[in-house]
Amino acid sequence: MKIEVVDPQDDARLLRWNAVLRESYASGRRHVWSRSDDATRLQFQNPHPTRRSVLLLADIDGVAVGAAEAHVHPGDPAEVEIAVRDDHRRRGIGGALLRAVREALRPSATVIRAETYSDDGVSFALSAGLRVGSRESRQIVGLPISEGTLADQDEHPDDIDIHSWSGPCPDELLEGWARLRSRVSDEVPMGTLTRATMRPDVQAVRRNEQRMSEQGYILVRSLARAGEESVAYTEILLSRSDTEIVHQDDTFVEERVRGRGVGRALKVANARLLMGLPESAGSRILQTYPEPTNTPMLTLNRSFGFEEADVLTVLEGPLA
Template identity: 70%
Template structure:
């Protein structure tokens, strides 16, 4: 077995590497959202200015059997993903890739974080010195969501308006969107994980929009205002190159405005907005992740037709 660094500018090699990761991530699971080839090319040809990435491929006799990626920003845990072809597991490939990642990151990071949706993955991460930090339930719903299901849950509380759009934030809500994104980063449950705060000022929001568009994603967004004050937002991502599975990203409502149906009104409005996006005509599944203790959001998602698919476990531990 050999382990080599993947040059992100070698496009055939990069896409082969991404296919190994994608197949490993989806193995044994149904309807799994993953990074498209277009997004992969754009992500690594136009890297985040503050992030260091490591891409590794394991081969036996010239055949790819496993892959790993790690991303790190100064002062934060390194995010690590390792995938091994299903017919090549339990042969030391994953362990070899892990040691290669550790070697590549040594001196640049002290903590690593990994995600897995299998008990075998949890056992492997634990054996590497990582501890469970948090878990999230993956829920999926078939698209399009029937209008009669949405109509029965539509309508915002008195004094609340919901604005919906696709793509860039309109200028008149940009400040509100940035503020709410920063609040979400500070308040989202992180369990036993190291909390990493994302400061989303207006410049950061615009940079992220540009990167996501370059990677082939359409952003479908809604924002709620109560008596003119922004109190919540929600966002869905659809890949223009691979739209079959959409991804419901953040849904956030300020604590002072919770429990009054604002989150429901935003999600219904955003699902309706999704149906107007041309790419969504090829979308068949929408998936989202919710923390098990967030009973109101789990119940809201179920009322919209989401069903539980599997559980994501996030683990963290020393790099060394």
């Protein structure tokens, strides 16, 4: 077996690497979204200015049998993914890839974090010294959601205004959006995982919007305001290169307005906006990731018709 670093500018090898990750990610699962080749090119051939990425490909006699992906921002845990093709598992390939990732990350990180949807993946990570930090229920609902379902949920307090748009945040809402985004890292349930500190940074929001647009994503967003103050938001990611499965990203409601239907109103507004976009005509599945202990969100999702597809386990441990 040979493990080599993938040069993102080597287009053929980059896509070969992504194919192994995509195949492994979807194995034994249904309605799975994975990164398209176009998004892979855009993400890695124009790298993030402050993030270090490690891309590894394992070959046996010229056949790609495994791949690894790792990303780290200064001071944060490194996000690691290990993939081995089904017909080459239990041969030590995953362990060899993880050792190579740890060696490559040594100057940049002290903690690694990994995600898996399988019991075998959990066992592998535990044997490598990681611990379970959190679990999330991957839930899906068919698109389009009926207008009847949305109408049943469509009410919110009179003192709350909902603003919806696709693409970059309007200038007049940007400061409030950035402030709420920074709150997520402090307040959203993360089990025992290491929390990253995020400052309200409007320039970081603009940089992220630019990169997401360059990678082919449409940002579908709704923001709730009480008077002149932003109090809640939600965001959906729609990939132009693969519109079938749409990803519900963050939903955050400040504690002072929770229990008043604000989150529900945001989700109704955002679903309507999504389904009104021409790019969503081929969209068939909307997926989201609440924690199994987040009872209010689970109840809200059920009212929209979401059902559990599988469970994501996130593990974390020392780099060494």
